[in-house]
Amino acid sequence: MRRRESLEPAEALICTMVLVSAADGGITDREIAVMAAQVQILPVFRNFSSDQLTAATDATVNLLREEEGLEHAAGLIRGALAPRLCETAYALACEVVAADDVAGQESLRMLDFVRTELHLDPLVASAIERGVRARYQRS
Numbered sequence: 001m002r003r004r005e006s007l008e009p010a011e012a013l014i015c016t017m018v019l020v021s022a023a024d025g026g027i028t029d030r031e032i033a034v035m036a037a038q039v040q041i042l043p044v045f046r047n048f049s050s051d052q053l054t055a056a057t058d059a060t061v062n063l064l065r066e067e068e069g070l071e072h073a074a075g076l077i078r079g080a081l082a083p084r085l086c087e088t089a090y091a092l093a094c095e096v097v098a099a100d101d102v103a104g105q106e107s108l109r110m111l112d113f114v115r116t117e118l119h120l121d122p123l124v125a126s127a128i129e130r131g132v133r134a135r136y137q138r139s
Helices: 007-022 030-039 050-067 069-080 083-099 105-117 122-135
Strands: none
Touching: 007 030, 007 050, 007 069, 007 083, 007 105, 030 050, 030 083, 050 069, 069 105, 083 105, 083 122
16 A cells, blocks of 8 residues: 555545544544534535545544554644644544543543644644533533
8 A cells, every 4th residue: 555645635634533533542423423514514625525534534544554654644734734724623623522521531642742743822722622612511
């Protein structure tokens, strides 16, 4: 299998969501549902189909199986995303983590990794996290 050399921006966003989702050892049905919903509604995914979501998810899982796969994925994500989409990637990653009732330590570590790799301003990252937390509050 050939090593991926680049990603399209939408693929990089999917890759980011899959990284945090798979960090705890698997992808839950809830996480898949959140990813699918984001692909359905967000303008950045306007021309992205559910079949492409499946293909991008599978490609990311294969990428993570490579030697140094996480670092390779991070480089591909950085290379594919314009600075304005780095915040979008982090917001999507936070949405996926929030989909589960309890965020596991590995998912939280992966969020930190993503935040660092995307070179996000800490205040911006905190604002994104707070916004997502507010969306997932329970009564």
